[in-house]
Amino acid sequence: MKKKFKMHNAYANDLINNFTKYYANPIEEYIKQNFNWETDHVCLINSDLNNTITAVSNDLLKLDDEQVKQITKNTQEMAWINFSNNDHNENHDILIKNHFDLLHVYQGMVLQTKDWDIKDSLTNPHIKVVETKAEVEKFTSIIENTFDLETIVLDKYLPIHKYNIENKVNHMILVKDENDNFVGTGNIYFDDEHAIIDDISVLVEARGKGYAKMIMFYLISYAKQIGKSEVLLFGTEDGTPVYEKIGFKLIDTYMEVFYKK
Structure with missing residues (x-):
């Protein structure tokens, strides 16, 4: 840039x-x-x-x-x-x-990884690292079905995936249900000193079963494993209490999304 x-x-x-x-x-x-x-x-x-x-x-x-x-x-x-x-x-x-x-x-919210216990988060059988074009397409499909399409760019994920192969800028994952169907997504970017979590989503029919927590625990554990001492994200009003229970703290950084038709 x-x-x-x-x-x-x-x-x-x-x-x-x-x-x-x-x-x-x-x-x-x-x-x-x-x-x-x-x-x-x-x-x-x-x-x-x-x-x-x-x-x-x-x-x-x-x-x-x-x-x-x-x-x-x-x-x-x-x-x-x-x-x-x-x-x-x-x-x-x-x-x-x-x-x-x-x-x-x-x-904005921040979590210190110093006291984070990785446990078995990185070996969770429900988590699948995105590796193929088909998996990127599935990732994109889930985002399309869970995000506000007025402010999301759906055709960015394959270029980001290709860019990441050489530049190692992010780590995209899918989460599977008990029938091996992909039902959620997660993404973590690496910038300067911090890791930044994004694209957390779970299909409506799969919510309330702990998949979002699996995604978050995996991504935070991955950030700690690669040496990041702090993890950042933007939380919604509904999401911030959930993130606070995990260990995130609010910071004085706000993102307002406007749209004009």
């Missing part, structure tokens, strides 16, 4: 720059062609083959009406993701004023 977001602390920097880099296809040629930095703090991502645009910003740059209107003037639909160190900020108000709807708010 040409530049990096500068945020309030190392946790926020890693979370936000990881999100921006892997929001879409991570291959260097793609990044050079499609990451268009309008300012030091606003990045436009041409996120898929349909030319869907996503803007990424943070509250160190205070947006104004003219900036937002200039960026959105040629788009019919657009996602805007704003990062901040508080749960209500000036950029929030500007985006709402410019007819963006707030879809989701996520809060």
Whole structure:
């Protein structure tokens, strides 16, 4: 990437720059062609083959009406993701004023792996590391059936998988039920000092059976095994109590997802 977001602390920097880099296809040629930095703090991502645009910003740059209107003037639909160190900020108000709807708010969380007990998490028979194109396609299918499609790029996972073979930037897994059917996904990226968990999902019909916990325990254990002392993630309002029970602590980094039709 040409530049990096500068945020309030190392946790926020890693979370936000990881999100921006892997929001879409991570291959260097793609990044050079499609990451268009309008300012030091606003990045436009041409996120898929349909030319869907996503803007990424943070509250160190205070947006104004003219900036937002200039960026959105040629788009019919657009996602805007704003990062901040508080749960209500000036950029929030500007985006709402410019007819963006707030879809989701996520809060950053961190877990120290020092006291984490790996136990048998890494040998769990329900966990399958993604290795083949067919497994990537299954991973993508589960994401499609569990995530908000307005703000997810489904065609990124195969390029990320191929990119990872040589660059070792992430570790994708599937979870199997008792009948060996794949019912959930998990992903962990490695950036600077931290490991960053993403893409945690379980199909509706398989929820309540402990699969999400298996995924989380495996990914945290994997992070510790490869020497990461801290694991980061963004949690939803519903998800944060679950993560806190595992050992995650809230940090003052927020991600607001807006969408304009």
